Amino acid sequence: MHDDVTHQRRPVAEHAAAVAALVTPALAAARDRGAEPAEPAEVAALLAAAASGAGLAPRVLARDAGAAVALPGFDNSQMDGYAVRSADLAGAAPGAPVTLPVGAPVPAGTQPPPLGPGTAAPVMTGAPVPAGADAVVKIEDADPPSFPAPGTGAVVRFAAPVDAGTFVRRLGSDVAAGALLLAAGTPLGGPQLGALVAAGVVEVQVAAPPHVLLVSTGSELVPAGQPLGPAQVHDANGAALTAALAQAGARVTTRVVPDEPDALRGVLAGMPDDVALVVTTGGVSAGAYEVVRQTLGEGPDAAWFGHVAVQPGGPQGLGTVALGADGRRVPLVAFPGNPVSAFVSFELFLRPLLAAATGAVPARRPAGRAPLAEPLDSPPALHQVRRGALDDAGRVRMTGGPGSHLLTHLAAATILVHVPPGVGRLERGDTVDYWELR
Ligand SMILES: Nc1nc2c(c(=O)[nH]1)N[C@H]1C(S)=C(S)[C@@H](COP(=O)(O)OP(=O)(O)OC[C@H]3O[C@@H](n4cnc5c(N)ncnc54)[C@H](O)[C@@H]3O)O[C@H]1N2
Numbered sequence: 001m002h003d004d005v006t007h008q009r010r011p012v013a014e015h016a017a018a019v020a021a022l023v024t025p026a027l028a029a030a031r032d033r034g035a036e037p038a039e040p041a042e043v044a045a046l047l048a049a050a051a052s053g054a055g056l057a058p059r060v061l062a063r064d065a066g067a068a069v070a071l072p073g074f075d076n077s078q079m080d081g082y083a084v085r086s087a088d089l090a091g092a093a094p095g096a097p098v099t100l101p102v103g104a105p106v107p108a109g110t111q112p113p114p115l116g117p118g119t120a121a122p123v124m125t126g127a128p129v130p131a132g133a134d135a136v137v138k139i140e141d142a143d144p145p146s147f148p149a150p151g152t153g154a155v156v157r158f159a160a161p162v163d164a165g166t167f168v169r170r171l172g173s174d175v176a177a178g179a180l181l182l183a184a185g186t187p188l189g190g191p192q193l194g195a196l197v198a199a200g201v202v203e204v205q206v207a208a209p210p211h212v213l214l215v216s217t218g219s220e221l222v223p224a225g226q227p228l229g230p231a232q233v234h235d236a237n238g239a240a241l242t243a244a245l246a247q248a249g250a251r252v253t254t255r256v257v258p259d260e261p262d263a264l265r266g267v268l269a270g271m272p273d274d275v276a277l278v279v280t281t282g283g284v285s286a287g288a289y290e291v292v293r294q295t296l297g298e299g300p301d302a303a304w305f306g307h308v309a310v311q312p313g314g315p316q317g318l319g320t321v322a323l324g325a326d327g328r329r330v331p332l333v334a335f336p337g338n339p340v341s342a343f344v345s346f347e348l349f350l351r352p353l354l355a356a357a358t359g360a361v362p363a364r365r366p367a368g369r370a371p372l373a374e375p376l377d378s379p380p381a382l383h384q385v386r387r388g389a390l391d392d393a394g395r396v397r398m399t400g401g402p403g404s405h406l407l408t409h410l411a412a413a414t415i416l417v418h419v420p421p422g423v424g425r426l427e428r429g430d431t432v433d434y435w436e437l438r
């Protein structure tokens with residue numbers, strides 16, 4: 001067994017890099033292998049699911065998407081004003097305005113007739129610029145500076161020349177028909193879906209979400225909703241990490257196994273071959289019934305089990321496990337069982353990698369810095385992650401103590417507060433770094 005529990009604790013950055021080195025290529029390989037195939041997604045269906053309150057599923061494009069139609073689809077006006085031929089206004093000056101008869105107005109959504117020479121046609125923002133016109137003078141710069149009633153035979157005066165192209169949004173100036181609209185790898189958020197709809201794209205190829213096996217270990221665990229016997233606890237980690245993984249763009253299969261190596265082996269052997277990553281909670285520390293460590297920390301392909309210099313989340317495991325009938329090896333990220341430890345471990349080590357692979361937003365938790373509303377103590381050798389919230393004055397307040405069993409205090413938190421190694425105590429007013437959780 002590779003075991004450095006009794007030796008030095010691995011720095012957080014070093015462990016994060018080790019997890020990234022294992023997990024990121026495996027997620028990419030799963031995609032290349034076709035375990036996460038490109039699958040068609042209707043833009044309208046993505047939007048309908050989001051509108052129904054289900055949220056916008058994190059999806060990245062698996063293939064380039066081209067524009068079905070040009071954007072803009074026709075030359076159109078950037079301003080409410082007069083479409084003119086710039087040549088007609090060439091001699092206009094403040095003391096010698098050019099006077100033109102007003103033609104038929106062009107509302108948005110109508111196709112105007114060509115503009116006759118020596119005419120100015122009222123044109124609204126977004127409406128087609130008539131053929132023959134090559135510029136728009138905004139209404140404020142015309143005399144009079146408001147549109148006449150249609151068909152009244154009015155005239156309009158211009159006291160300045162206008163350059164050809166002024167306030168004309170050219171056909172294809174955003175994207176040409178058939179040109180690359182969004183490149184493979186682009187996460188689909190609001191602006192991207194807007195661009196797809198605008199460019200007439202009905203269906204895109206997206207990467208299927210990575211399939212993650214989440215195993216909660218512990219003979220004391222009872223699945224959600226079932227009655228508790230003596231000394232039993234509900235599987236909180238299964239719930240918290242299923243939600244967290246799903247928000248990070250993964251598809252999740254959950255299992256609860258007792259502290260029996262054969263039970264864990266049976267679950268792993270029964271998995272389909274599209275699983276890209278195994279996450280476990282519990283069974284990694286120094287006790288007598290550490291099923292993850294005992295099962296996966298032995299032999300030639302043993303995973304690393306040790307301590308990271310972080311609290312909570314100290315005991316960690318990392319390696320590969322054999323899955324399914326063919327024994328294909330996939331990354332194993334083993335988190336400690338305490339619910340706050342498991343969640344903080346996920347935030348530190350896994351969420352950034354998954355979000356980068358799936359396009360989940362935010363790719364990184366937004367970070368901030370604020371003064372403490374209260375003093376706090378921290379183990380100087382460790383990076384401590386406390387749970388808190390900002391008060392009305394923008395100061396950081398803890399939502400509970402440092403104990404890694406305090407799940408309701410985590411549930412009340414809106415920020416994770418970082419106290420770096422080397423710091424034993426911070427006073428009220430000292431500033432701390434935090435990550436926003438929501
Ligand atoms: N002698 C030592 N004991 C412990 C050490 C140590 O270094 N030496 N480390 C402590 C720390 S820190 C942590 S964190 C835990 C990690 O232990 P395990 O990963 O082996 O987790 P378990 O022992 O299986 O469980 C710990 C705790 O969490 C509860 N739990 C586990 N899974 C779930 C779940 N899915 N839902 C809800 N609650 C869960 C479990 O009942 C225990 O209370 O070890 C310390 N001990």
Ligand code: MOO
Nearest residue numbers: 312313314341404
């Ligand atoms: O590392 Mo444990 O995660 O402190 O409770």
